[in-house]
Each structure stands twice: as structure tokens, then as C-alpha cells.
Amino acid sequence: MADTYHRPVALDRHPVVEQKYIVPTPSIEEMYLRVKKLVRLRTPGGIVFAHPRFGKTYGVRYVMRVLHEDYPKAVILSFGCQKKKSKSDDAFFSLLLEAVGHPGALMGSIPKKRTRLNERIMELVSRSGYNWFIMFADEAQRLDVIEYEWLRDVHDELERHGIRMITLLVGQPQLLNQKSAFRLSRETQIVSRFMIDELQFHGLLSADDLATCLAGYDEARFPVKSDWPYTRFFLPAAYSTGFRLVDQAAALWDAFEDAHDDAGFSYDLEIPMQYFARSVEIALGESAEQDDYGFRITPSTWELAIKESNFVAAQEELRMVISDDLAAQA
Template identity: 30%
Template sequence: MERPNIPAGTHPIEQGHYLLPTKEVLRLMKSISKIVNNRLPGMIVYGKPRLGKTSAVKFAMENLSLMVGAPLPILIANTNWYKVPSEEKFYYDLLQDFRFPFPSKRKPAEMRRQIVNLMLEKAEKSKMRRIVLVMDEAHRLTEFHFNWLMDIYNELDREKISMTVISIGQEELLSRRTFFLEQKKSQIIGRFMTHEHHFMGLRSLDDIRFVLKCYDVPETSSYPKDSDWSYTKYFFPIGYEEGNRLEQEAAHLYQLFVEIRKEHGVSTDFEIPMEYFAFTVETALKMYGAHGDSCRWLTVSQWRECIKLTGYIESEVYMALVHKGAN
């Protein structure tokens, strides 16, 4: 068994650049495909910070064409915060995120036209006359922003192009929708906020087991790509050869999270943000695997140390204090 010769620091685990099809990701993909297949104009995806919403949507977008059965143009933009929002800043930021070759500052109407033309070109090339726009950090979107998006939507609609807007953000997105309901802004809700997806973290032993298995099998994690060297096998080749798998550690990890939460007085519902869970696994593989201490396999005390190093418990305590202060 000859282990691949990969320079230290270049593995996806070491760089933190990888995506896994977790149960929650698959549930989100199903929601998004339903919205897109039915040619619906929009959906909000909301959840607590650090749950991995953006990464999950990115994974879903990369596989969306397979789900709908045809290539589909997708544009992703970040919602930047400004003390005073303006059309010029909003359109300029969109063009920057779309990597428009000449995002020169012009009048807002001209920049909107550039955006519409870019979307028209991409939608027409796909032959589906469809386009998907993903707005990240969408809890920052104001009524002004949604009205500017509506202008783009209407211009595309006149050209018989359908645009679907997926808005990803924190739970404030729901408050924003409630505000629009109270203000009778039905045109905004109807186009962009009628449908919703509550994105959640890991809430059960089964959720944890499912994620850990993704690290074990080359179908969901392999490097070099298309090899049989899963992430687990690469970092613990001897333990893997002896039959050890991260999936088998699920019960230990679940119990450790329960115990650590109890030790620090965290009484909120059990929900582990994917980002902290991924940090835990990455830390274990890097510290104790082939590029670290070269252990044959992981112990419970090592797992506990990895959880503590992620800063998960500090985050939970802080979030509990913020929630308590808000009430």
C-alpha cells in the first residue's frame, strides 16, 4: 500500500477547502431543486451562524445542473454592508462579484443594464432561458436592495428570462420578512421570500455518523481526485488498513459534545454547527495523523482535545449570553 506523495499543507483537509454531501446539504439540494424545477422566483435559506449554509449552497449549486438535467447559469454575490445603501454601490458590487471584465463606475441605470445584459447572455447560452442568483449574507438586504433586485427581475422577465434568487442569511432574514409583511410589501415577499428553508446543524448521533462516513469513503472524499485514498485513509493509513473508520467514532464524539456542553452549562438544544464539527475532524486528522504525530488511530482524550481547540464551547457560551441579553 503506497501512500500518495502529496506535499505537506496541500491536502484539502489541511487547506480547509472541501465540501461534503451531509444530510443537511442533501435536504437543501432537494429544496433548491424543487424551487428551480418549478421556475419559482425566490427562496430564503436561514439559520444560525457557523452552520455551513454558504458551503452547503455552494455544493448544491455545483450539482444543480445534474438535478435539473441541463446546464444552468448560476451567479453568486455577497451582500456588503454600507451605512447608507445606494444603487451605485449595490450594482458595482454585483458586477465585481460576477467578475465583469469592465466594472467601471457609471450611472446606476447603466450598471443595471450591464448586469441584465450579462444575465441575458448567460441565460440564452444555456438554452433554458433561466438564471439563478445566489445572494450571500442576505440578512443585510434592505427594502431598497430588494427593489433593485426587482428591477433586474422585471427587465429579465420582459425578455422572457426567468430568474430565481436564493437568499442565504442568518435568522434575521425571518424578521426582515415579518417586517415586510407588516408594511404590506407583498411584491417583495411574493418574488423573493415566499419559500423558505431552515438550515440546521448536526442534531443527532445519526447526523454525526453520516458526516463522519463522508470522510471514510472515496466516493465523497478522495485525494488525489478519483483515487481510492479517502481523507481517513490518507491521514491514518495503518489504522484504516486495520479496519478503523471515523464513522465508528460517532458515538464517542456525540457523547463528548454532550459532556462538554454540560460541563460549561450550555443548555440550548443540541445542534453542532457544521463549521465547528469540521474543524474538530480536521484538527484530529492534522494533529494526530500522518503529517502530525502519526498515531495508528484516535483516542477519546484526543477527540476531546480537538473539540476544545476549535473554540466551539466558547462560541456557545457567548451566543447564550447574547441571546440572554436580547431577551
Template identity: 30%
Template sequence: MEIRPVLGKREHPVYDNDYSINTGAIIALFNDVSRWIDNQSPGGIIYGKPRLGKTKAIACITKLLRKEYNPDLPIFQLNMTFHKLNEKRFYEQFLNDIGNAFAAKGTTFEKKERLINYLLNSAREANSKKIILFIDEANYLEEKEYSWLMDIYNRLMINGIHMTTLLVGTSEVLVAKQVFIKHKLQQLVGRFMVQEHHFHGVREVKDLQICLVSYDSLLKYPLGSEWTYTRYFFPEAYRNGYRLANDAELIFDCFEKFNQELNLTGKLDIPMQYIILAINICLKDYGADKACLDRPGLKEWKASIVNAGYLQAERTNLQIEKS
């Protein structure tokens, strides 16, 4: 029998949540985004509830796009905040986010030119006619910032480079789209908001099964070994045929019952953040590193979901909605 690897304390990626998985929602998003790129759409909106895993999805989609199109495909991410930005600070933040070492130097015009040249050079070095720009927390964008982005888009187009801008945020981005339509700002809508994708969490047992299968067969550590995450934390049960995916219905039922306790109505849509946290907690607390249970049961999954903060977060959301 193969001996379980000896790792340093907290070395396993589960301890720092330092890994990613391709969920059904991520694959659906990738299919839409790749179609937008193929059709040379200038932009689209990716929206969903908070904590669904949209930010982490950007990293997953980036890997999939580079695998599909070009390993060096220029893909950048701009992270918006609620802070108001003037034009100079906007270009500086953009340069910072894409890794330019001289972001703080120069006038507004110099920063803008440096940014555009950086984007152009990135495309040329990758032998690409495409640039993909994700804007996370896009609900914080204002009309003036869209106009600055449009200038960048136009300059790139003049130089033969097509930029697809993907606005990632909450449904507030859709509200902004309707405001722009109402005020006849078709140029902004046409540049950035033509396409829409509703990003969701785990809605059905099969969604959860897809997620859990990654732990059973795809995610492995140490790298290059055959020690899947499930096998590493529950080695004896794994040897006897146990897989986390076996518990998909049980885990989903736990979330449903918690929602009923909170009097939450409507279709279940579990944020990936709490799914991943609950799985991490279950592996760490009840697996071979700590409690050494053969396998988790109902009690352990319920405790893991509670400790992941799901109930507290949903209670807070209810308070906000009622206030």
C-alpha cells in the same frame, strides 16, 4: 501492501480546508431548492444560526444543481455586507460578485443595463430559461435593495428568463419578511420570500455519521487514487477496519458534554464549521503526518473540538445573549 503516497508539506486538502462534503442538511436543502425551481417559485429564504455552514452549502448546492439541471446552468452569488449601498454601488457590487470585468465603469443606468444584459447573455449562452441567484448574508438587505432586485427580476421575465432568488442568512431575514407583511409590501414578499427552509447543523448521531462516511469512502487524495482521507492519515488502523464513522457516537457525546458544561439547554445543533475544523485538526495532529497514533480516542477528539474553537464560540454567544 500499497505504500502511502508521499505528498508535499501541507499539500493535502485537509490543511487548507479545501474540500466540501454533502451533509444530510445539504441534501435536505437541495431537495427543497430543486422543488422551488421546478415549481418556478421566484424566491425563498434559507436561514439558520451563524457558522452552520450556510456559505459553504451554497457551493455544494451549486454543484448539485448543475448536475441535476444543466452543467452550464447560470448560478450567481451576491455577497451582502453591513455597508450601506446607493443604487450605483449596488449594481457595481453585483457586477463584481458575478465576475464582470467592467463593474466600476459607467453611470447607475449603464451599470444596471450591463448587469441585466450580462445575466440575459449568461442564460442564452447556457441555453437556459432559468437563472439562480444566491444572496449570502441576506439579513443585510434593505427595502430599497429588494426593490432594485425586483426591477432586475421583472426585466428578465420580460425577456423570457425566470430568476429564482435564494436569500441566505440568519433568522433576521424572517424578521424582515414579517416587517414587509406588516407594511403591506406583498410584492417584495411574493417575489423573494414565499418559501422558507431552516438550515441546521448536526443534530443527531446519524447526521454526524453521514459526514464522517465522506472521509472514509468518498473524499480521496491524491485525486484518482484510492487513498481516502481516513486511510491517508490513519493507514494502519484503516487497513485493520477502522473508520471515522465508528467514532460518530463518541464525537457527538463530546459535544453534548461540552454543552452541559456551558449550561446550554435545548436540542443540540452543532455548527458544521466546528465539526469540519475538529476533524481536520484530529487528522493533522494525531495522524501519520504528526503524532502517528494508530487511531484517535476520546482524549484526541476532545482536544480537537477545543482547538476548533467550539467552546470559546459558544461562551461568546452566551455573553452576547446575556448582554
């Protein structure tokens, strides 16, 4: 690296190296706008679905962060749905109590846990100045009918106190099958509260989508409020002579397309966020030691980064999942 450019902190402390960062994608932006609409209309619930590794959980983290900027005092919560052989209301309400930050999440009887949960939410919402709050349920395809009923009890009790609970079920496409099954079995109390709206969360579908994400690396800064965008942090000399990741969008899309075609996949290319981000992280890490004035990332570097991200292996798994889904729907 050029001697005249010294990073303000060690490279291994950067969020990209630690994988503790978020850049926006078109699907994340769509999720954010949809959630804001649900809040505006006070719609009680909706589904956000996609296949694994497409960035749903990543998107939820980003949307929660931006919503906190829009509504600084609003109550915005999340919990991960757990897969267990038998469902326990005791464990379920402990999980929700942990989500609302209650110190006694594991203590007391089930009725006491229910009461503490409702009281804690009412307390938080009262402080917020709003009459609503948002709850994200991640991996929601794991929820059973009985858990929806327990969640409905919470929803209805809060409704009686004038509080609107807006629930976002985030999970895999099985959520749509569950919604159809609930309709057929006349479980309308579940559909009407938690499954009114639907949003499919997509991967990256074009070079323009990649450009949106790559621009995030050119704009996000570390340390925060410094003059060190992520791209400059890894490639300070190249950055000083005009290098920007956003200009690599076409080359990176071509590299993903070549990997997709070489593997013989017949369906259209859709890049899961995890493998896009991992490819960028690998390319930046590999290029940091080569940085100099006029340095540019080569197509071969992108090709190697995509290979090391295990993108093709993930696509093979996805192909099997899609085939299983189609067979189940036939």
C-alpha cells in the same frame, strides 16, 4: 507512520489541511433538494436561515457545485451582501456585475450598469439553453428595502424577456423578522418575489448526522480519482486495517455532548458545522504522526480537538444571540 504507506503528495497540500473541502450534511442535502424543487416549480425566491457558523455559506458552495453537476450549462450565481452605512445603487449594481463576471463592473453610469447587468444575464441564460437562472444572496439580512427594490427591477426586466430569476436569500434569522415587517408594511412585491419559501438550516443534531459527515471523509478522495480517501491520506496504516471515521460518530457525539453539558448549557446540543469540521481537522492532524496498524482515535483526542476548536466559546456567543432574539420577539 508505517514505512510501507507513503502519501502521494505532501500532507500540507491536502484540502483538509488547507480547509478547502466540503462534506455533505443532512441540512445541506435538504437545501439542495429544496432548491431543486424551486427550480422545478419556477418559484421565484426563498429564505434559508440559521445562526452564524452553522454552515450556510459552506452549504451554498456545496449546493452550487452539485447543481452544476445536475445542470451543467445552467447559470448559477452568488454574491455577498455588504453592510454599509449608506446604500448606493452604483455600488450595488457593481456588485451584481462582478457576480455575473462582467469585466466592466466598476465602469460607467448607473443606467449603463443596469443595462449591462441585464444584457449579461440574458446572454448567459441564452447560452445555457434554460429560461431560468439561480442567484444566491449570502448574508441577505444586510439587504435594505431599497436594495430589494433594485433587485426587483432586475427580476421584472428579465421576466419581461421570458427569463425566470430564482433568488435564494441566505442569512441569519433576522430574515424572518424582515419578512414579517415587509408584510406589515404591505411590501408584498418583495415578499412575493424573494421570500415565498422558507428553510431553516440546522447544525448537526445527532450521532447519525455526524456519521453522515464523517462518511464524507471516508469517501472523498485526494488527489481526485485516486485511491486515497481523506481518511486513508491521514491514517494510511490504520485505514488498511479497517479504521474508518464513520465508526467514530458515537464517540465524537459523546465528546461534544460532554463539552456542552460541562459548560452548563441548558438548550439541546446542535453542533455548528464549522466547529465539527475544525474538530475533525485537528484530530486528523494530531493523529497523522501516530498512525500505525491498529491505530484508533481515542476519546481524549476528540475531547482535546473539540476544546481547541473553540466550540464552547462559540456556544456561549450563540446563547447570547438566542437570548437577544427571544427578547426582541417578546
